[in-house]
Amino acid sequence: MARPSLSMSTLAGLRSRWITPFLCAWSTASATSSRISIARFAPRGTPAGFRIYKPLAPGPWFNSVSHAEYRTLYFAQLALLDVVAVEANLHSLAAGAEPVLLCWERPPFTQTNFCHRRMVAEWFKKELGFCVKELQP
Numbered sequence: 001m002a003r004p005s006l007s008m009s010t011l012a013g014l015r016s017r018w019i020t021p022f023l024c025a026w027s028t029a030s031a032t033s034s035r036i037s038i039a040r041f042a043p044r045g046t047p048a049g050f051r052i053y054k055p056l057a058p059g060p061w062f063n064s065v066s067h068a069e070y071r072t073l074y075f076a077q078l079a080l081l082d083v084v085a086v087e088a089n090l091h092s093l094a095a096g097a098e099p100v101l102l103c104w105e106r107p108p109f110t111q112t113n114f115c116h117r118r119m120v121a122e123w124f125k126k127e128l129g130f131c132v133k134e135l136q137p
Contacts, residue, residue, distance in 0.1 A: 034097035036090060038117060042102075050102065051093040055081055058116050074119050083127040101132075 035049065038056035058074055065073065090099045103117045121132035 034094040034100050035102055036093050036099055037102045038120065039103040053086075053090060053093060053101075055086065055089075056101070056116075056120055062116075070116075071119065074116055075123070078119070078123045083123065087124075087128065087130075 036051045036053050038053055040057045040062060042050065042052075056078075058070070059077060061073055062070070090101070093099070101117050101120060103115060118134075121134075124130040124132050
């Protein structure tokens with residue numbers, strides 16, 4: 001799928017509607033209705049109250065490839081998505097609150113401890129100009 005052509009007015013509208021999104025590990029997330037899982041599954045015993053957004057979950061290869069191959073595969077997966085639709089869906093799931101995208105990995109990130117939510121942040125920055133920050137515990 002080709003990258004959508006976004007006009008300046010479309011980008012301005014997205015930025016005015018989007019409440020600053022954040023990223024964090026499940027272990028860092030507070031019990032808030034804006035928690036949105038982008039992991040393949042939630043940790044056992046996770047309290048209810050979170051939403052799930054499967055299009056951003058990594059593919060079945062997620063735990064069997066190198067960091068370089070993971071990036072290649074995951075960015076290829078993101079390229080199939082409409083970034084504007086993803087932004088709208090996440091905003092809708094957050095129901096007016098700050099969207100907090102969750103997965104398993106905890107900072108600090110390295111070549112062996114990497115995180116696809118950081119790749120989502122890179123994607124939003126590149127495609128929409130959004131700066132997505134990691135919540136600190």
